[in-house]
Amino acid sequence: MSFNSADINSFRDIWVFCEQRDGKLVNTDFELISEGRKLADERGSKLVGILLGHEVKDIAKELGGYGADKIIVCDHPELRLYTTDAYAKVLCDVVMEEKPEVLLIGATNIGRDLGPRCAARLRTGLTADCTHLDIDTKKYVDFLATSSTLDISSMSFPMEDTNLKMTRPAFGGHLMATIICPRFRPCMSTVRPGVMKKSEFSQEKAEVCQIVMRHVELSAADLKTKVVNVVKEAKKMVDLIGADIIVSVGRGISKDVEGGIKLAEKLADAFGNGVVGGSRAVIDSGWLPSDHQVGQTGKTVHPKVYVALGISGAIQHKAGMQDSELIIAVNKDETAPIFDCADYGITGDLFKVVPLMIEAIKETQNA
Amino acid sequence: MRIYVCVKQVPDTSGKVAVNPDGTLNRASMAAIINPDDMSAIEQALKLKDATGCQVTAVTMGPPPAEGMLREIIAMGADDAVLISAREFGGSDTFATSQIIAAAIHKLGLGKEDMIFCGRQAIDGDTAQVGPQIAEKLNIPQVTYATGIKKSENLVLVKRMLEDGYMMIEVQAPCLITCIKDKTIKPRYMTLNGIMECYSKPLEVLNYEALKDEPLIELDTIGLKGSPTNIFKSFTPPQKGVGIMLQGTDKEKVDDLVDRLQKKHVI
Ligand SMILES: Cc1cc2nc3c(=O)[nH]c(=O)nc-3n(C[C@H](O)[C@H](O)[C@H](O)COP(=O)(O)OP(=O)(O)OC[C@H]3O[C@@H](n4cnc5c(N)ncnc54)[C@H](O)[C@@H]3O)c2cc1C
Ligand SMILES: Cc1cc2nc3c(=O)[nH]c(=O)nc-3n(C[C@H](O)[C@H](O)[C@H](O)COP(=O)(O)OP(=O)(O)OC[C@H]3O[C@@H](n4cnc5c(N)ncnc54)[C@H](O)[C@@H]3O)c2cc1C
Numbered sequence: 001m002s003f004n005s006a007d008i009n010s011f012r013d014i015w016v017f018c019e020q021r022d023g024k025l026v027n028t029d030f031e032l033i034s035e036g037r038k039l040a041d042e043r044g045s046k047l048v049g050i051l052l053g054h055e056v057k058d059i060a061k062e063l064g065g066y067g068a069d070k071i072i073v074c075d076h077p078e079l080r081l082y083t084t085d086a087y088a089k090v091l092c093d094v095v096m097e098e099k100p101e102v103l104l105i106g107a108t109n110i111g112r113d114l115g116p117r118c119a120a121r122l123r124t125g126l127t128a129d130c131t132h133l134d135i136d137t138k139k140y141v142d143f144l145a146t147s148s149t150l151d152i153s154s155m156s157f158p159m160e161d162t163n164l165k166m167t168r169p170a171f172g173g174h175l176m177a178t179i180i181c182p183r184f185r186p187c188m189s190t191v192r193p194g195v196m197k198k199s200e201f202s203q204e205k206a207e208v209c210q211i212v213m214r215h216v217e218l219s220a221a222d223l224k225t226k227v228v229n230v231v232k233e234a235k236k237m238v239d240l241i242g243a244d245i246i247v248s249v250g251r252g253i254s255k256d257v258e259g260g261i262k263l264a265e266k267l268a269d270a271f272g273n274g275v276v277g278g279s280r281a282v283i284d285s286g287w288l289p290s291d292h293q294v295g296q297t298g299k300t301v302h303p304k305v306y307v308a309l310g311i312s313g314a315i316q317h318k319a320g321m322q323d324s325e326l327i328i329a330v331n332k333d334e335t336a337p338i339f340d341c342a343d344y345g346i347t348g349d350l351f352k353v354v355p356l357m358i359e360a361i362k363e364t365q366n367a
Numbered sequence: 368m369r370i371y372v373c374v375k376q377v378p379d380t381s382g383k384v385a386v387n388p389d390g391t392l393n394r395a396s397m398a399a400i401i402n403p404d405d406m407s408a409i410e411q412a413l414k415l416k417d418a419t420g421c422q423v424t425a426v427t428m429g430p431p432p433a434e435g436m437l438r439e440i441i442a443m444g445a446d447d448a449v450l451i452s453a454r455e456f457g458g459s460d461t462f463a464t465s466q467i468i469a470a471a472i473h474k475l476g477l478g479k480e481d482m483i484f485c486g487r488q489a490i491d492g493d494t495a496q497v498g499p500q501i502a503e504k505l506n507i508p509q510v511t512y513a514t515g516i517k518k519s520e521n522l523v524l525v526k527r528m529l530e531d532g533y534m535m536i537e538v539q540a541p542c543l544i545t546c547i548k549d550k551t552i553k554p555r556y557m558t559l560n561g562i563m564e565c566y567s568k569p570l571e572v573l574n575y576e577a578l579k580d581e582p583l584i585e586l587d588t589i590g591l592k593g594s595p596t597n598i599f600k601s602f603t604p605p606q607k608g609v610g611i612m613l614q615g616t617d618k619e620k621v622d623d624l625v626d627r628l629q630k631k632h633v634i
Contacts, residue, residue: 081534085508088503108530109528109530116497119462119500120500124462125460129495171491175601177601178598178599181597224508225510225538226538231534344611352617353621356617361625
C-alpha cells in the first residue's frame with residue numbers, strides 16, 4: 001500500500017467528518033465546518049467535508065452554506081446506522097487515498113468511538129476533545145496572551161510553523177495543553193461540541209459547494225458488530241447548547257427539590273424563554289435527567305445569561321459555563337468559588353432571593 | 368474464558384488539585400486512586416466471573432508502585448494481574464500506550480472467547496482513546512460507552528449509551544468493551560479473604576526486554592520521543608476577574624441586580 005503517514009508533504013486540505021443521525025446532520029457538523037473554514041483560510045487550502053450514511057446526498061448541500069468547498073458523500077445501506085467497523089473502514093479507506101492534512105471529528109459519543117480507532121489504523125496521533133484550534137502561529141500567540149497565565153513576552157515561537165495547534169483541557173479542566181502532531185499525517189483531533197462558533201449560513205455558498213459521490217466497498221467480513229436496536233429515551237431533550245438563558249440549580253436546592261426546580265423554571269421564564277440546567281450533584285441525585293447537566297462531563301454552554309443557584313462552582317462545573325456572556329450566582333456561602341467567575345454575586349438563601357428576583361423582573365416588564 | 372481488565376492509577380482530581388508553577392501537575396500532593404470508569408469495568412468483569420467462573424486478569428501500565436492498586440483489585444476478586452513497567456514506556460501518548468498494552472495482551476494470549484474491558488476514560492489524560500486503540504492494534508471489534516454486558520457462547524450483547532438514548536449491540540468475542548459508570552453498576556469492595564490472599568496470587572511484571580520484540584511493538588512510536596502527539600505548551604487558564612458582590616438586604620441586592628441588568632439591556 002502506498003499510504004505512509006510519515007510522508008507529511010504529500011498531505012493537503014482540511015477535512016471534517018460530518019456526523020448524521022437518522023439522516024439528519026448534527027450541530028457539531030456546522031460548528032466544525034465553520035471552524036474548518038477558518039483553518040483552511042489560515043493554511044490557504046480547501047475545506048472538505050466527508051459524510052457517511054445512506055440516502056444522505058440531499059442533506060450535504062447545507063454544509064456548503066457554512067463554508068465547505070466540497071462534500072464527499074459515501075452512501076451504503078450498511079452506513080445508515082453508525083457502527084465502528086463500517087465507518088472506520090470507509091473513512092480510513094478514503095483518507096488513505098485522498099491524504100488530507102487535517103481531519104476534525106466532533107467529540108460526540110460516536111466521534112470519540114470512531115476517532116481513536118481510525119488514528120490507530122492510519123498510524124497517526126489524535127488529540128482529544130479540543131476546545132481551541134490554530135494553524136497560524138501569530139493567532140495562537142494572541143490566544144495564549146488572553147487565555148493563559150503564561151508570560152509570552154519571555155517565550156519564542158516558531159512563527160513559520162504550520163502544524164495544527166490543538167488546545168484541550170485535561171486533569172478535569174485544571175490544566176490546558178496545546179498538542180501538536182509534527183511527524184505524522186493526517187493531524188487528527190476530536191472537537192468538543194458546543195464550543196466552536198457556528199458561522200452565518202449562506203445560501204450562495206451552499207449553491208456552489210461541490211458534492212461528490214464516492215463508491216463504497218463493504219463486505220460482510222468487514223462487519224463484526226451488529227446493531228440489534230436503537231432506543232431513543234422518550235423524554236423531552238433540553239437544548240442547553242442553543243439556549244440564550246440558562247438557570248441552573250445545584251445541591252443547594254436539597255431542602256425542597258421540587259420547589260427549587262419550580263423556582264428555577266419561573267426565573268428562566270421571567271428572563272424570557274430560558275431553560276433549566278443542573279450541576280452533576282443534581283443529576284447524580286436523580287433530580288434532573290442527565291441531558292440537563294452542565295460541565296466538563298455534561299454540556300459546555302455559552303448563553304447570554306447564566307444563573308447559578310446553590311452551585312458551589314467546582315472546576316468541573318465551571319469548565320462548562322465560565323464562557324457565558326453574563327453570569328449571576330446566588331449562594332448562601334460568600335466564599336463559594338462560583339463567585340470567582342460571576343459578574344454579579346448575591347449571598348443569600350436562594351429560596352428567599354429567587355422569588356424576589358422573579359417579582360422584580362416582572363415589575364420592570366410591566367412598567 | 369479470560370477477561371483482561373485494563374486499569375489506570377490516576378490522581379484524584381475531584382478534590383484540591385495542585386499545579387506547579389511551570390504548569391505541570393503536582394502529583395505527589397494528590398491521592399492516587401483507581402480510575403472511576405475502570406471500577407465499572409472491574410465490576411462488570413467480576414459479575415461475569417460470578418456467573419461463569421471465568422478468569423479475570425487486571426492489567427496496568429505504570430510505575431512500580433501501581434502494584435499496590437493491582438493487589439487491591441485482586442482483593443476485590445480478580446485472579447491475577449500484570450504490571451507493564453519500563454522507563455522506555457514513560458511519556459507515551461495514547462497511540463503508544465495502546466500499542467504497548469496490546470502487545471502485552473497478545474503475548475499473554477487472547478483466546479477465541481476472551482474479552483478486554485477498559486474504562487471509557489481516565490480522569491487525568493481524559494482522552495477516552497486507549498480502549499479503541501488497543502482494539503484496533505489487536506484487530507478485534509470494540510464497543511464503547513457500555514453499561515450492560517451479557518455473554519452467551521461467543522456472542523456478547525452490549526448496551527451502548529448515546530447522548531439521546533442507547534443501542535443494543537451484538538458483537539463476537541474476542542472483543543474490547545469500554546465501560547462507564549451507571550447507577551446500575553455498584554463496584555464491590557475488597558473482601559477480608561481477598562485481602563488476606565492478594566499477595567499470594569500471581570502478579571507478572573513485563574518490562575522493556577519482555578516486550579520489545581513483540582510483533583505489535585514499533586520501537587520508533589513508543590515512549591515520550593516516539594509518541595505521535597507531543598505537548599507543545601501546557602498552562603493554567605486564568606481566573607475570570609471577580610465580579611461585583613451585591614450588598615444590602617436581599618431585597619436591596621435583587622433591586623440593584625435588576626437595575627444593572629436593565630442598564631445592560633439584558634432584561
Ligand atoms: C471527573 C469529574 C467530572 C465532573 N463533571 C462535572 C460536570 O460536568 N458538571 C458538574 O456540575 N459537576 C461535575 N463534577 C462534580 C463537581 O466536582 C462537583 O462535585 C459538583 O459540581 C457539585 O455540585 P453542586 O455545586 O451542585 O453541589 P455542592 O458542591 O454540594 O454545592 C452546593 C452549594 O449550594 C449552596 N447552598 C446550599 N443551600 C443553599 C441555599 N438554600 N441557598 C443558596 N445556596 C445554597 C452551598 O453553599 C454550596 O455552595 C465532576 C467531578 C469529577 C471528579
Ligand atoms: C495534559 C495532557 C494531555 C494529553 N492529551 C493527549 C491527547 O490529546 N492525545 C493523546 O494521544 N495523548 C494525550 N496525552 C497522553 C495520555 O494522557 C497518555 O497516553 C495516557 O497514558 C493514556 O491516556 P488517557 O489517560 O487519556 O486514558 P484514556 O484513553 O482516557 O483511558 C481509557 C481507558 O484505557 C485504559 N488505560 C488507559 N491508560 C492505561 C494504562 N496506563 N494502563 C492500563 N490501562 C489503561 C483504562 O481502562 C482507561 O479507563 C495527554 C497527556 C497529558 C498529560
